[in-house]
Amino acid sequence: MNNNCTEVEDPYIRYVMSQRPFGWNFTDPPVFKPYEFEKVDPFYWVSLMEDNWKVAFYAAAIYIVAIFGLQKFMENRAPFELKKPLFVWNLSLGIFSVIGFVRYVPGFMLVLSQPNGFYRSICIKDGMDLPTGYWTLxxxxxxxxxxxxxxxxxxxxxxLVFIQYYHHVVTMIVVWIVGPLVEPISRWYTVLNYGVHSLMYPYFALRAIGIRVPVFIANLITFLQLSQMIIGFTVNMTSLYHQQIGNDCIRYPVSIKAFSLVYGSFILLFGKLFYDSVIKSGRRQKEKKLL
Structure with a gap:
């Protein structure tokens, strides 16, 4: 990566390269011994993200055009069943999320278990071993x-509801363009996402092949999704608070603003989803039983 910011023409790249918090060495002693495939060069991949930050916007544009174009194409056609492919798709994402969660949690918990662990987990650069770095990428x-x-x-x-494509697009863009700042708080966003997806995708896999899953499982997943957004918003605001009172906290304005918007909008959208699918639906079920 070219470290001379004056030689880079793109304004955003100049900004990221000038603000990027160096200090992670990815050589902290791992809680678990890293596998060979986890021994990657994190600086290469972070540099790749920096140099290709527009990729997320291109992908988002292609994605939006493709899904609505395909929706138009399918208007007068019979739906595809796709049970087996959908099962494999969701199962693969579920397995990926479970492995990511299992490999990520030990390093995350090690930081939390230290004195002032919560503060360190969102503000201080430590606890980034090779497995954690790999699964963050x-x-x-x-x-x-x-x-x-x-x-x-x-x-x-x-x-096709708004929350479906909105949360995919916004998450992809923000994670991709803010990721190169390598902030300590990113461990929270990562472990929460892996954790919720570890339950969500296996649930979808079972539903895809017609296996009936108790309603409380679906309600639990919706609750966890909303909880993920509330926790994400809370740790983001907590890091801002630490900066405001003068504590050292490695956060950058572009990231704080981006995640405030993302998690703020997600709280509203997933809050409505939780109300409609859990609270309102539960009331209807009770009313039916009383009739």
């Missing part, structure tokens, strides 16, 4: 992979 790249969810909805002619 995969988390960023997986946001492109997850765009495929929507194509199954369109091809099966299921109802």
């Amino acid at each position: 995969l988390f960023a790249f997986s946001k492109f992979w997850e765009l495929g969810d929507t194509f199954y909805i369109v091809l099966r002619k299921r109802r």
Whole structure:
């Protein structure tokens, strides 16, 4: 990567390269011994993201045009069943999320267990071993992979709701362009996402092949999704608070603003989803039983 910011023409790249918080060495003693495939050069991949930050916007544009174009194409056609492909798709994402969560949690908990662990986990650069660094990178790249969810909805002619494509696009863009700042707080966003997806995608896989899952599981997943957004927003605001009172906290204005917008909008959207699918639906079920 070219470290001379004056030789870079793109304003955003100049900004990221000048603000990027160096200090992670990715050589902290790992809680678990890293596998060979986890021994990647994190600086190469972070540099790749910096140099290709527009890729997320291109992918978002292609994605939006493709899903609505495909939806138009399917208007007068029979829906595809796609049970087996959808099962494999969701199962693969579920397995990926479970492995990511299992590999990520030990390093995350090690930081939390230290004195002032919560503060350190959102503000201080430590606890980034090779497995944690590797699965953080995969988390960023997986946001492109997850765009495929929507194509199954369109091809099966299921109802395409705003929250579906909005959260995919916004998450992908923000994670991709803010990721190169390598902020300590990113560990929170990553572990929360892996954790919720570890339950969500296996649930979708079972539903895809017609296996009935208790309603409380679906309600639990919706609750966890909303909780993820509330926690994400809370740790983001907590880091801003630490900066305001003069504590050292490695956060940057562009990231704080971006995640405030993202998690703020997600709280509203997933809050409505939780109300409609859990609270309101539960009331209807109670009313039916009383009749």
